Amino acid sequence: AKFAEEYLDQKRVKEIAENTKPQTAEALAQWAALHVATNLCGVYAERTRKPFDDDEAFVRCMEQQKELVLDILAEIPDLYDTLHVTIWRHAIAWALEQMEDDHGSETLETLSADTFDDLLNEYIFDKQDFRDSAIHAMNLYAQDLARMILEAIDPARMPLDRLKALIGLGGPQTVDEKQELLDRMLAVPSGAPYFALQEIVATKGFHKEEETPWPVARINRRGARGAAQLRPAAMDEQPFMSPDEVEAWSKIMWRHREQMSALDVDVMDALAAIYLRETRGPNESAAADVDELLAMRGLKPKKGGSGTRGGYTPKQRREVMAALSRIQSIWLDMAEIDVIEETPEGGRRRSRKTVQSRPFVITDRMGQVRLDGYMDVEKFIFKPGAVFAHYLHGPGRQTALLNAKILELDPYREAWEKNIGRYLTSLWRIRARSGRYSDPLRVQTLLERTGYKLTPRRGMWIRERFEKALDVLTDHGIINGWQYDRWNEATTEQRGWFKEWLQATVLIEPPDEI
Known part of the structure; x- marks a missing residue:
């Protein structure tokens, strides 16, 4: 398969994937839904010890699962490229293997490039059923999607009434399958600046440079070149400060640097996942609840009773707000990042831009005002800065699947993990x-x-x-x-x-x- 990649026209495969995306999505969703519906009905029959013979319910269940799969596919935009690359790579690998068996490697090495290409095309399209090969690969992908859904909802262990509703036998569906699945895997940005900043924050990678009072970390990666600084958000509105103000703020920023931990990276991932879940365009804002961030870290609220108030502790909430404050203190000055833009003709092109922004910007805060006049923030409105926004929506969207359990690990004892x-x-x-x-x-x-x-x-x-x-x-x-x-x-x-x-x-x- 590795050798076959030398003959793979990645650009052409990407074009094919883009042009056939609706048909591919429809076929994948149909096959995956069939696998899921068959399993659900089979589990129901086994648990009730009665044969399942309601054809109308099966069709309803399958349509329901198809909509679910289409929603999931929308969360994995690169799946189509990967699928088509896999199909072509295996087809080419099979053809090369057969050519070597039939003609011998020494004979193949004597062929001109044009003759070799003609022979390769003959083996790909004439001497194997390419359509059957592609269908087989897509069906394997569909089975993987079905297994992922079934593992997330676990029909063998869910209450029988919920399983009945899921199939469509007991009224409206009460189980949000998609949410259960997405609770396990979070969509987060995968652009080079995002992962670079995560490593810097997790390892306290900011250091002293002579020409600035602020902690600095250099970013020099493929597709991203620039720097991250810890400097107060107040400078966005008031860029010119007196020497005394600069000195005072500098001490705070260096303290932020020492306080940074894997918790700050958890909060970054949680914000990105919430934003991707709640918005559909780059100019939208999202709402986040402080308690929601704690829940995403796997922390359980205390139960109330005997005159005590339940929920998360003030200390837990303060830790999250402190992490948010440190994240807002980061200033990204990217001299060069790779971006993908739409052309006037409707196509896409890659270009390089210079961008400066905060990672995330909090625009509004809501909560309870304490007796001392300060607010205990409960909810806030936020949006990504220009550097990250490019990777969250639009033609430049790049996301990766992050296991939600990474957020649940202890940020201090399990930072390595x-x-x-x-x-x-x-x-x-x-x-x-x-x-x-x-x-x-x-x-x-x-x-x-x-x-x-x-x-x-x-x-x-x-x-x-x-x-x-x-x-x-x-x-x-x-x-x-x-x-x-x-x-x-x-x-x-x-x-x-x-x-x-x-x-x-x-x-x-x-x-x-x-």
Whole structure:
């Protein structure tokens, strides 16, 4: 399959995917709905110990599931490109294999480029049923979608009356399948500036530079070049401050830098997921509830009773608001980011722009005013700044699926797990086009995402902590499993083993949803 990619015209495949998107979505939704409806009705028959023979209910159930799948497909815009790449890659790989069997590699190497291309096309379109091959690949995708939905709603364990309603036998549906599924996987931006900023915040990557009093972090990645600064939001309205004001604010910004943690990144992801869920255009604002952010982190509100008030504690809410304040203190000065724009002819083109903005901007706050005159914020209205907005809606939209359980991990005790999990999320998004999700990863590459200093003196502890992090990610279903790919355990008995271990590689299997 890797060799077949050399013959794959990615641009042409992308055009085909774009032009056939409605037909592809319809076919995928129809097949996935059939698999889901068949399973639901089968589980219902098994649990009630009665044969299921209501054809009208089955059709209603299937139509219901089809609408659900179409909604889910709308949340995964790159699926069509990935599907078509997979179909063509496998078709080319099969053709190349058959050509080598029939003619031998030595004969093929003597052919001119035109003759080789003609022969390849003959094997792709004449000597295999390309239509059947494409249908088979699409059906496999549909089965994966169906399995993802069924795992999310778990019909074997849900109350029977809910299952009955889901099938359409007991009145209107009471189960929001899509919400249950999306509660497990959150859509977040996947643009280079977003992931770069997440790593900077998680590892406190801001540092001192002579020409500015503000903490600075340089961003130099493919598709994103610039800097992030910690500077007060007040400067947006009042850019010129007195030296005394600059000194006072500078101390606050450096304190923000020290207080940053994986919690701040959790809040960034939660804001992005809420915005993508609630809005349909780049100029819209979204509403977020402070308690909703706490719930997305997996925290449970206290139960009220005996004269005590239930809900989340003031301390928990203050921690979230403090993280929001630190996020609003970030200023992105991107000298160059890759953007995709619509052309007057209706097409798309890639260009580079210079953009400056905050990551997110809070425009309104609502809550209870305390006796001291300060407000306990309960809800707020926000929107992304110009840098992130491009990746959330419109032709430049780029999203990745983040396992919601990453937000539920402890931001202090399980920061390694969060940072590695987020890095894998961005990596899987990049690898989606090739489908090589499980290619080996260097140990050092993963450890660098934790922000921990890699010193040989603490080598054994670092190794144990690293392996524990991957085990925790496996236990939570964030990855399906892992193992060393290129590592000889006997090396640990030798002097300088830590340096060798950093160059070892691991294989990490993504979850089924990815």
